[in-house]
Amino acid sequence: xxxxxxxxxxxxxxxxxxxxxxxxxxxxxxxxxxxxxxxxxxxxxxxxxxxxxxxxxxxxxxxxxxxxxxxxxxxxxxxxxxxxxxxxxxxxxxxxxxxxxxxxxxxxxxxxxxxxxxxxxxxxxxxxxxxxxxxxxxxxxxxxxxxxxxxxxxxxxxxxxxxxxxxxxxxxxxxxxxxx
Numbered sequence: 001x002x003x004x005x006x007x008x009x010x011x012x013x014x015x016x017x018x019x020x021x022x023x024x025x026x027x028x029x030x031x032x033x034x035x036x037x038x039x040x041x042x043x044x045x046x047x048x049x050x051x052x053x054x055x056x057x058x059x060x061x062x063x064x065x066x067x068x069x070x071x072x073x074x075x076x077x078x079x080x081x082x083x084x085x086x087x088x089x090x091x092x093x094x095x096x097x098x099x100x101x102x103x104x105x106x107x108x109x110x111x112x113x114x115x116x117x118x119x120x121x122x123x124x125x126x127x128x129x130x131x132x133x134x135x136x137x138x139x140x141x142x143x144x145x146x147x148x149x150x151x152x153x154x155x156x157x158x159x160x161x162x163x164x165x166x167x168x169x170x171x172x173x174x175x176x177x178x179x180x
Contacts, residue, residue, distance in 0.1 A: 036162045091154060
């Protein structure tokens with residue numbers, strides 16, 4: 001019975017609880033970072049959840065994450081969400097897409113959300129091509145150019161999202177471990 005009591009004491013000790021908190025926070029941040037370039041995971045959302053959990057699990061004062069730091073991280077997170085929604089549309093527009101192609105990229109992205117990884121990738125591509133062919137009355141070659149723009153915009157969006165995720169993580173590390 002004393003061995004069981006000792007194990008229970010260890011598992012409920014403050015050090016063990018803190019270790020479990022850190023494990024959860026680090027797991028969310030690391031998995032979230034990988035999610036910035038693996039579209040099956042909600043990358044920056046997981047990272048943001050890790051930062052917010054750190055702030056509240058350790059207590060606002062004891063966490064060493066300032067409210068100003070949390071605001072900056074939140075702004076970077078919002079920028080990553082906006083970038084997710086518009087990167088394909090911006091790429092399509094840059095490659096000569098009409099307003100219909102841009103709308104098609106957005107509609108295809110929204111519909112693609114319901115079809116997991118393939119839908120997230122293929123949805124905007126099909127959306128641009130279909131909207132360019134049907135509504136803008138473009139030829140296959142012109143519609144294809146707009147579609148290539150969607151792919152290029154999506155890839156550029158992933159790179160930019162990775163940079164925003166690095167910014168979030170960097171701000172967190174500096175704020176928690178170096179500044180306070």
